[in-house]
Amino acid sequence: MTVLKTERLTKQFGGLTAVDEVDLEIEQGEGVSLIGPNGAGKSTFINLVTRRLEPSYGEIAFQGDSIIGMDPHEVVQRGMSKSFQTASIFPELTVKENATIAALAAEHGSFRFNFFRNQNSYPAVDELANEVLESVGLYDERENQADSLDYGNKRRLELGIALAAEPDMLLMDEPTAGMSPDETKSTVDLIKRVKEELDLTFLLVEHDMEIVFDISDRIVVLNRGSVIAEGTPTEVQNDPAVQEAYLGGVEE
Ligand SMILES: Nc1ncnc2c1ncn2[C@@H]1O[C@H](COP(=O)(O)OP(=O)(O)OP(=O)(O)O)[C@@H](O)[C@H]1O
Structure with a gap:
């Protein structure tokens, strides 16, 4: 396709x-x-x-x-998602909160996935946020404040935020x-x-x-x-x- x-x-x-x-x-x-x-x-x-x-x-x-x-x-x-060179991170929130917000925004913003996730929305969002953090290697950092991440990890989080929208x-x-x-x-x-x-x-x-x-x-x-x-x-x-x-x- x-x-x-x-x-x-x-x-x-x-x-x-x-x-x-x-x-x-x-x-x-x-x-x-x-x-x-x-x-x-x-x-x-x-x-x-x-x-x-x-x-x-x-x-x-x-x-x-x-x-x-x-x-x-x-x-x-x-x-269509764009990653990097975008100020997509909320520095004062935790890594997990950042991923969750991105996943939530996707839930509400996208007509495609609401269809599949209409009932138990929060567990699905939570699961998606965890999956994304695992896939970008930040699951162990999830409780840390985003601002405390080093440069490389901040870029990983930006990629995670873009991926949470399931582009x-x-x-x-x-x-x-x-x-x-x-x-x-x-x-x-x-x-x-x-x-x-x-x-x-x-x-x-x-x-x-x-x-x-x-x-x-x-x-x-x-x-x-x-x-x-x-x-x-x-x-x-x-x-x-x-x-x-x-x-x-x-x-x-
Ligand atoms: N807003 C604009 N107004 C006038 N000219 C522009 C504008 N934006 C880009 N250009 C011109 O268009 C051409 C292409 O620029 P563009 O930034 O897309 O190239 P690029 O391949 O991304 O370059 P680089 O690798 O240096 O980032 C250049 O000659 C640039 O000066």
């Missing part, structure tokens, strides 16, 4: 075309990375998909329905930015494990090629707003157009 589909998606800022007729499809369970040199249009693309920016023209369908014209929160309710697709914008090599490795391992366990569909924007090649089923390469290559990590790595785009970026 196709989770996300863009067709000729375009964003112009004055005379500059930041995203130029991008066709992209992400299937259920697929992990896709969007890469490209600085200014390629990656953030603009993500902002279009999350409805924070209005496209100049083109189509975006999520779960088969057009989301053009929707507010960002409606898209979240439909199952159909998770967007991640540089999830390991600012992390130490150890924290980076454990976050990458975590994303890989969560993807396997929960059959997570994700779209990742990341500069670190080692992470991208390690974590992605498929890579889409943007340059000056256009898709210049697409394929498995090996295919993309060996693509002359990609090598040229990156080398060109260095020369400029």
Whole structure:
């Protein structure tokens, strides 16, 4: 099943075309990375998909329905979550309380899961919060105040909060930015494990090629707003157009 589909998606800022007729499809369970040199249009693309920016023209369908014209929160309710680079943690609450609030918000915000959980709602929320904390490795920290977590664990909690909404697709914008090599490795391992366990569909924007090649089923390469290559990590790595785009970026 196709989770996300863009067709000729375009964003112009004055005379500059930041995203130029991008066709992209992400299937259920697929992990896709969007890469490209600085200014390629990656953030603009993500902002279009999350409805924070209005496209100049083109189509975006999520779960088969057009989301053009929707507010960002409606898209979240439909199952698109964004993790990292978001101030989603309540610092004064415990880890467990943070996960519970996220799970509750999903209960009330989503029409999909209310159907299954209409009766005994609180136990279901509690169970979901515990499951999420286990899956991000924070179950033992559950009674601690969120503020007391170290940097790596705070990022894990952010991922947990995003997962508690049971997203159909998770967007991640540089999830390991600012992390130490150890924290980076454990976050990458975590994303890989969560993807396997929960059959997570994700779209990742990341500069670190080692992470991208390690974590992605498929890579889409943007340059000056256009898709210049697409394929498995090996295919993309060996693509002359990609090598040229990156080398060109260095020369400029
Ligand atoms: N709000 C805006 N107004 C005008 N131009 C913009 C705006 N946002 C982005 N741009 C321009 O659009 C182009 C694409 O920018 P974007 O931030 O999407 O690239 P990126 O691939 O995310 O870059 P980076 O890797 O450096 O974050 C750039 O030339 C940028 O200057």
